[in-house]
Amino acid sequence: MLRISYTLVVFSFLSHTRIPLSFSLPASSSFLPLPLSYSPTPTHTPNIHTSLLFLPPPSPSLSQLMRDLGARELMFTSDGQYRISESLRMKPHRDVVHTLNYQNAHDNPLQRLKREAPHHPLMVMEFWTGWFDHWGEKHLERNISPEDFSLELRAILAEGASVNLYMFHGGTNFGFMNGGNWGEGEERGRTYRSTVSSYDYDAPLSEWGSVTKKYLELRNLLVETVPESLSLNPLPPLPLSVPTADYGEIKMTLYISLLSTLQYVPEPHTSGTPIPMEFLPLNKWSGQGFGYILYRTFVPSSASSLTIHGLKDYGLVMLDLKPIREVGYFDKVTISLPSPSSQGLPSRQLDILVENGGRVNFGHPLAVRKGISGSVVVDGVTQANWKIYSFEFKNSFIQNIDRGGVWLRTPAKEDSGPALFKGSFTIDGTPKDTFIDMQGWNKGVVFVNGANLGRYWMKGPPGSLYVPAPLLSQGINKVSLPHYN
Secondary structure: OOEEEEEEEEEEEOOOOOOOEEEEOOOOOOOOOOOEOOOOOOOOOOEEOHHHOOOOOOOHHHHHHHHHOOOOOOEEEEEEOOOHHHHHHOOOOOOEEEEEEEOOOOOOHHHHHHHHOOOOOOEEEEEEOOOOOEOOOOOOOOOOOHHHHHHHHHHHHHOOOEEEEEOOEOEEOOOOOOEEEEOOHHHOOOOEEEEOOEEOOOOOEOOOOOEOHHHHHHHHHHHHHOOHHHOOOOOOOOOOOOOEOOOOEEEEEEEEEHHHOHHHOOOOEEEOOOOOHHHOOOOOOOOOOOOEEEEEEEEEOOOOEEEEEEEEOEEEEEEOOEEEEEEOOEEEEEEEOOOOOOOOOOEEEEEEEEEOOOEEOOOOOOOOOOEEOOOEEEOOEEOOOEEEEEEOOOHHHHHHHHHHOOOEEOOOOOOOOOEEEEEEEEEEOOOOEEEEEOOOOOEEEEEEOOEEEEEEEOOOOOOEEEEOHHHOOOOOEEEEEEEEO
16 A cells, blocks of 8 residues: 655744644535636637726727737727727727627627627627635625526527636636735725635636536536537536545644745845835846745834835734734834833844735736835834845745754744744545645645645635645655744
């Protein structure tokens, strides 16, 4: 019988209950897993996607410019169902096709498109089969039931229209690749909403590739509506269920403080003021794109007030290595600093660890700098003399810490601050897909064999992370769990 050993490393941003990790199966409804972003949308048809920025539809000059530069492919707009007239009024180039995006049709948008653009082929370019989640919000807040999913699709096909499902297969935003959105209405551009790692989307095929009720509804609809001349009948058999396994508990026995790993990250950048991660002289001067950034300075021992301008997206303030305040996305925040525990010291070390929670990929503004983009004011005086450390959590960083870091026995109390944790587990037989249950841990990311599975946060709605079987191999496998605080 084959036994496979695994080591798990977790980065912990926030304090937690230090409970063992465990594995769970997708039959549980108490969690959501993790997603590989995937879309079946055609990749060679340029999309003048005006809805991304909520800008007016493209002018003739945009499509003509692309033609003048040699583009010969079919171009199309992808507009919301309430923007048909506005898009057509812009009168883009005559060969730009207008298509629609929606989930629940109102006032028959395909009929409206047919009336206003009678010579265009009808197509719903994005028929939303479900929706994604943001941290701290209700699961699938905007969704469609399997029954309504089938009714809407039937109506589209009845109009003689083509349709593209977004999404057909759910997925996972592995690593730091989840996106973000702005709040709705008056909060747009001010309230930041980070998308969770799971992109299951309640799609016809789940995040881990299993058939759902929507898949069965879609299959039955095709049998009823597709002409027999296309030879779809009989349909091929249903795909087999994806095998999964429960591997029990993982005891996180060792940890290392994140602030004791500075020797494993690039040399700090010295600056008179805080600068965003994108402006650091890293990666051939392209800056830091993902991960965490640490701002370090020294403040007078008598300092009592701290004001941070422009922190994005999530921060932890530490004084003399001790966490004192968690802060979220904001333009300005002021916090009180505790009195020093020892008298007579001239200064205290101030650390501000900031997480890039994912980049906004829809709406305006898009070019938001991560980290601290403004000033830090201490007792009314702008703080200078900063050292800035980049934590990109590349594979080499995890490997070097695993091999050379001074790992300690995991403490029972919850004041370790940002730290990395690791443990181990074994598997009998061939590895299968599984899910790591992160309930009881507050905030951070999980690595398996150097692969970043994505983020966890006690705010939910997801309570677990998807672990695809191909990430698990025969022999010794290592898993890391960095935790924010």
